[in-house]
Amino acid sequence: MTPIGLDDIEALAVGAWILGTGGGGSPHHALLCLRRIFTKSATIELIDPSVLDDDDLVAVVSYMGAPLVIQERLVDSAQVARAVTLMQEHLGRHFRAVMALEIGGGNGMLPMLAAAQLGIPVVDADAMGRAYPEAQMTSFAVGDLRPAPLTTVDPRGIEVIVSNVPTWKWMERASRKVCVEYGSIAATCKAPRTGAEVKRWGIPGTTSKAIRLGRAVVEANRHHRDPIEAILTSEHGKWLFAGKIVEVERRTTAGFLRGKAVVEVAADEHIVLDFQNEWTVIWRDGKPIASTPDLICVLNSDSGEAIGTEVIRYGQRVTAIALPSPDVFLTQQGLENVGPRAFGYDFDFRSVFVS
Amino acid sequence: MKRIGIDVGGTNTDAVLISGYDVLASVKAPTSENVTGGILAALSALRREVDVGDDVEAVLIGTTHFINAVVQRRSLAKVGAIRIAAPATTELPPLCDWPTDLGRIIDGGSWIVEGGFDYDGRRFMPLDRAAIRKACRDIRNNGLAHVAITGMFSPLNAEDEQIAAGIVLEECPHASITCSHELGGIGLLERENAAILNACLVHFAQETIEAFGRAVASAGIDAPLFITQNDGTAVTADQAAARPVYSFVSGPTNSMRGAAFLSGLDDAIVIDVGGTTSDFGNLISGFPRTANDVVHVGGVRTLFRMPDLVSIGLGGGSVINPDTCAIGPTSVGFRLVEKALVFGGNTLTASDIAVAARLANMGERAKVAHLPARLVDGVLARARTTIEDYVDRTTTQAGDVTLLAVGGGSFFVPEKLAGVSRVVRVEHGDCANAIGAAIAQIAGEVDQVFQGLTRPEAIAQARELAEQRAITAGADAKTLSLVEAEDIPIAYLPGNALRVKVKVVGEIANLQRGVRTDAGQVPSVYA
Structure with a gap:
């Protein structure tokens, strides 16, 4: 059991944004909430999944919806906590702990908010190891775990429970409808997981990984060392290329932000980065050189901070690196859910970490 | 057509006299403790250089006074902040992300009331007018003279902010009112921060701009006063006094605009090498490219139009x-x-x-x-x-x-x-900032989410709205031209949601007559 301090939270915000692989929404508001919580007395504890009993129950929290709407509605820890207590009421059971659905972006910070409100620990694990756009793109879906129930909460006192669905795809469809009615944002508690399920299918150590990553960047900047080198060393990442953004194309299709960014890496040498909310594929001379589920992180070349697909723009100096995918997504089922074909590409995954 | 451009900097006050497209004279004088002295000295120096005459049509002033007041934490007033967004947003109240020292100086209390809108224009909650009235009574009892009003998604629908402003006007008739929708785009905290920063500066801005007016008048110049903005355009002295945050970085902007004017170039990279720093900026269609990211002012996170400069x-x-x-x-x-x-x-x-x-x-x-x-x-x-x-x-x-x-x-x-x-x-490159002030135009801007329209329809609608805004601000309709159009599709939102940013500019309405008679020469700023 590790106590979490404000230093860890500040580092988590930087690290979660990097693991967002271009999406996941900014951790800024969650960070502000946590700074305020820490000015009062707050105790947040991080526990390893291995300490869970098999029949413990773990809450999985996330905000679902449009990052743009969060910019106006702001993050609210009481709402996140309410999604969890609503689930407890629905189940008639109490949660032993809370965990993140996705460690990438603002959602990676949410378990900390719920934990501070509810006085239960945070499990050092998530179900993506990064950010992904859809409900079935999780390790729990790869494990074919039950997708329901799910609770959704709106600050006006609207609460909707999706009590049962046959598949993860149906969960995505049903909950997305509710979310749009709320105003395209909902605090949610996903299908509860048993301790056994978290130990078997959760991606362990991702919260401490995000904290470690963020700390590497913060420390490197503080001591005027290269933050990108620090990330690569800390997480066994692979440097892919550095260059300047010379073209950005965005469009919304079926509710997602899709597009590409072109990076000039040398005179007349261009690399194309595709995205669907998050970075999906890197192309060089028409051939894919990196793709999901490897984590593609596009960073500010100077500061090492992540650059989101919503804000990337002409002229930025960027460095792209890859971090290893969680093992669960390298299986046949894993690749079916989050490999290049799951994003509509007609090629098979080849990891940059396999020579 | 003659115009005087003045740049009131921290060290020097520069002044230029232009006629048509000719720079007749440019001078520098030391900035004084009370701004009046520096302007008077500069205008006297200008008179020694050249016969100013009595046909000056406008005096345009750019200044870094307001941003310096924030950075140095001086001349700031206490502000009452009303936010219309409850029951959402209550965990992050107004001023929650401000530096403690600055927050303490200007915090006059905050009130979060029910109301506001959603991204698609639907109402989020009915507006709680009684709560606003109660907030006003507190504001009056606390002796506050400045109020900032911020409503959820007000850039898309400003109705609640406007109704709240009406109530404040009734209950606190002497208070200055800043509405956030006039200052920034999507991003409630950042827009609210801009509104509060603005409100705490209104008093100082009014005093300063009145001093500018007195200095110009006592120098014997009888011409309307305009103040230049962060984006290189100008507004009347009254408008500027109500929105000082829009004049924060007019100095470097004017420098870039002046460089464009002097060279006749519309698109270039500008480097302004001063005594301490070099500023790099990107000139696009005669204007500095603006940053579309968050900007920090005196440690406060805000989001409004600022030139994208590297110093x-x-x-x-x-x-x-x-x-x-x-x-x-x-x-x-x-x-x-x-x-x-x-x-x-x-x-x-x-x-x-x-x-x-x-x-x-x-x-x-x-x-x-x-x-x-x-x-x-x-x-x-x-x-x-x-x-x-x-x-x-x-x-x-x-x-x-x-x-x-x-x-x-x-x-x-x-x-x-x-x-x-x-x-x-x-030539005159060392007074490019004052020249940039002298040539400033009037702008109209839109930054809004459109739904259920094709991309060309959304852009056309945004442009029409921007043109109306420019004309309201004092631009001549016949001279309006589009200088910026950007559209960003929004993830997750249905109905082809598109965020469109558009900016148009035109000449100051009562001044543009005669401009184009000038020997067929059409310089960059009018292109």
């Missing part, structure tokens, strides 16, 4: 390290004339290197004759690679760019640079 510690007064050839970032600043070697001082500055290399002529060259060629060449090489690097960072297109070099230290910019097709220098 580095390279200037005429930069201190040189003789061992490493490193330049700056420390500078001797206005003490150059006592500290630099060429002036008999004992600090090696960038200007000494320039004199030794015969790039500049000041002080006594004999005093730098001993500098080894290795050092002089080393520093110049360092300056060259630094400038090349930042030009490349600033540019947004592939291919070589035109570089416009202005400012007192522009002799540092070499004639040939990697990535630069040509370096352009202009």
Whole structure:
């Protein structure tokens, strides 16, 4: 059991944004909430999944919806906590702990908010190891775990429970409808997981990984060392290329932000980065050189901070690196859910970490 | 048509007189403690240079006074903040992300009431007018004179902010009111911060701008006063006094606009080399490219139109390290004339290197004759690679760019640079900021989410709205032109949601007559 301090939270915000692989929404508001919580007395504890009993129950929290709407509605820890207590009421059971659905972006910070409100620990694990756009793109879906129930909460006192669905795809469809009615944002508690399920299918150590990553960047900047080198060393990442953004194309299709960014890496040498909310594929001379589920992180070349697909723009100096995918997504089922074909590409995954 | 442009900086007050497209005179005077003195001194100097005449049509002033007030935490008033967004947002109340010292100075209390809208224009909650009225009574009892009002998604629907402003006006008739929708786009905290910053400066801005008016009048100039904005456009003195945050960085912006005017170029990278820093900016269609990211002002996170400038510690007064050839970032600043070697001082500055290399002529060259060629060449090489690097960072297109070099230290910019097709220098370049003020136009802007429209329809609708806003602000409808259009699809939202940003500009309505009679010459600013 590790106590979490404000230093860890500040580092988590930087690290979660990097693991967002271009999406996941900014951790800024969650960070502000946590700074305020820490000015009062707050105790947040991080526990390893291995300490869970098999029949413990773990809450999985996330905000679902449009990052743009969060910019106006702001993050609210009481709402996140309410999604969890609503689930407890629905189940008639109490949660032993809370965990993140996705460690990438603002959602990676949410378990900390719920934990501070509810006085239960945070499990050092998530179900993506990064950010992904859809409900079935999780390790729990790869494990074919039950997708329901799910609770959704709106600050006006609207609460909707999706009590049962046959598949993860149906969960995505049903909950997305509710979310749009709320105003395209909902605090949610996903299908509860048993301790056994978290130990078997959760991606362990991702919260401490995000904290470690963020700390590497913060420390490197503080001591005027290269933050990108620090990330690569800390997480066994692979440097892919550095260059300047010379073209950005965005469009919304079926509710997602899709597009590409072109990076000039040398005179007349261009690399194309595709995205669907998050970075999906890197192309060089028409051939894919990196793709999901490897984590593609596009960073500010100077500061090492992540650059989101919503804000990337002409002229930025960027460095792209890859971090290893969680093992669960390298299986046949894993690749079916989050490999290049799951994003509509007609090629098979080849990891940059396999020579 | 004659106009006077004035730049009130921290050190110098510059003034220029232009007629049509000719710069008749440009002068510098020291800025005074009370702004009036510096402006009077500059205008007197201008009169000594040239016959100003009695046909000046407008005086346009750019100033960094308001941003300096925030940075230095002085002349700021307490603000009452009303937010219309409950029951959402209550965990992050107004001022929650401000630096403690600044927050303490201006915190007059905050009230979060029910109301506001959603991204699609639907109502979030019914507006709680009674709660606003109650907040007003508290505001009155607390003796507050400035109120900032921020409603959820107000850039898309300003109705609740307007109703709240009406109530404040009834209950606190003497209070100044700043509504957030007039200042910023999507991002409640950042827009609210801009509104509160604005509200705390209104009193100081009114006093300062009135002082500007008195100074101009007592210099015997009878012409309307305009204040220039962050984006290089101008508004009437009254409007500017109500929105000081829009004048925060008019100095560097005016410099870029002045450079564009003097050179006749619309698209270029501009480098303004001063005494302490060099500012790099990207001139697009005669205007500085604006940042679409969050900007911090005096430690406060805000989001409104600001030019995208990069400032580095390279200037005429930069201190040189003789061992490493490193330049700056420390500078001797206005003490150059006592500290630099060429002036008999004992600090090696960038200007000494320039004199030794015969790039500049000041002080006594004999005093730098001993500098080894290795050092002089080393520093110049360092300056060259630094400038090349930042030009490349600033540019947004592939291919070589035109570089416009202005400012007192522009002799540092070499004639040939990697990535630069040509370096352009202009006469009066050291007063480019005052010239930029003199030529300012009126703008109208829109930043809004459109749904259920095709992309061309959304852009056309945004443009029409922007044109209406420009005309309301005092632009001549016949001279309006589009200078910026950007659209960003929004993830997750249904109905082809598109965020469209559009900006149009035009000439000041009662001034543009006669402009185009000028011998068929159509300079960049009117193109």
